[in-house]
Amino acid sequence: MPGAEDRGASPGPGEPPAEIVSLGQEERFAELPPASRNRLPKVAIVGYPNVGKSTLINRLAGGREAVVHEQAGVTRDRKEIEADWNGRPFLLVDTGGVDLADEGDLARAVQRQARQAIADSDLVVLVVDARGGLRPGDGELADELRRGSGNGAPTIVAANKVDDVRAAPMTAEFYALGLGEPTPVSATQGLGTGDLLDRMVERLAEVAPEGEEGPSPGEGEVRLAVIGRPNVGKSSLVNAFLGADRVIVSDLAGTTRDSIDTRLEVEGRPFILVDTAGLRRRTKVAGSVDYYAQLRSERAAERADVALVVCDATDGVTSEDLRVAELAMRSGCATVIALNKWDLGVAGEDDLLDAKARTAARLRLRPRVLTASAKAGRNVPRLLLETLALADRAAERLPTPELNRFLSDIQAIRQPPAVRGRRLNMLYMAQYEVRPPRFAIQVSDRSLITRDYAYFLENRLRERYRLEGIPLVIDFRERGGGERRPGRGSPRSAPGR
DSSP states (O other), rough: OOTGGGGGSSSSSTOOOOOOOOOOOTOOOOOOOOOOOOOOEEEEESSSSTSHHHHHHHHHTTOOOOOOSSSSSSOOOOOEEEEEEEEEEEEEEEOOOOOTTSSSHHHHHHHHHHHHHHHHSSSSEEEEEEETTHHHHHHHHHHHHHTTHHHHHHHEEEEEOOOOOGGGGGGGGGGGGGOOOOOOOOOOOOOOHHHHHHHHHHHHHHHSSTOOOSOTTSSEEEEEEEETTTSSSSHHHHHHHHHHHOOOOOSSSSSSSSOOOEEETTTTEHHHHHHEOOOOHHHTTTSSHHHHHHHHHHHHHHHHHHEEEEEEEETOOOOOHHHHHHHHTTTEEEEEEEEEOOOGGGOOHHHHHHHHHHHHHOOOTTTOEEEEETTTTTHHHHHHHHHHHHHHHTTTOOOHHHHHHHHHHHHHHHHHETTTTOOOOOOEEEEEETTTEEEEEEEEEEEGGOHHHHHHHHHHHHHHHHHHTTTOOEEEEHHHHHHOOOOTOOOOOOOOO
């Protein structure tokens, strides 16, 4: 069928399907510069499991940033959240619940993450459960903090779950921790949180005076969301990017339960790396704590400039992987597919060709497919540089004269088909938005636009300007200023992705 190849279906005879780049062992890439953090003072929020740390962070930050659930142990990795009080910005670091008596592998990994958060912090807030009273786990953690665990940052005790001011006296027993006067708060009601923030800012003024911060976040940042099915190696890739165990890696599927933001610099550019929970079909996670993690992952894709969709090379590109890629594309996110675990030796060139065919048949945006191994470090720098280049292309504005030359060339290559004896005439083209790129084409009659020709136009635009993996929106506007019509190339309106 004519035009089938332009709809992202299987390639026709003689036409190669979407490009897949195999980065062989012989290729060498320069090492990335060391990651450097924007320097806002950090406040680590630590405590025994289920004392309300994440709820308190949401209250202090003024939003729903941390996953909260009645099940204990929901938070595992450490998550940094920007906050501000009386004009003083800082980072709140949410950590997993620390139970030093639990010697399980996952519990020990959570403990390591919490200790690292303490070591990196300028101030520590130890959260205790005032309603449950002083427990041995509180004392053990307080002992570590008193001994100067990490960098010797000062500590404030926040006695949580004081939901009535008349219950404030019951916090007196926490003086026994030896960390000074406890501050009674209620994360759910908001009682005492202003007093806690006042104390935090006062202590930060002593240990991290204003003016020491680095560049303010948000200026020219590129946000990369690392998404994929559970247990495909997303957190391993993030740690490989950073060169440190920033997030917990485990053979247990579903270890990551939140979207973890980490700031770094790549090629001198500010970069935010977001590790996310594994994405499943919502019917499989409804009613569980993983449902909230799923929502966080979807929101991370919506806020990202680029999504790195991680697949397990031992499985190839599965239908679930393609569904995850479609989710990113519907969010207007530029997308790259990474076949991780390529070092295991079970995949070869035939598997690349199969991934190539499946990707081209299902995803009209034709994202690049790269191979990598987080464990061996193979092609890890290249992945980061590719996502940076893709973000730049999605933010590029093409000159109007160049677009009109493209429009003339494309009509010379293939004229629009005749509809009811009349042929569409495309008169003028310009770009008016970026991220994702949006184009307007002035036409003689919008009713003459066919789906096949709109797909053909989109794919030729993508090929000419290296826009593979970037959602494009093409608005066809009728000469004379008619109402704008959503383009057939829009990832939100065009079926067949």
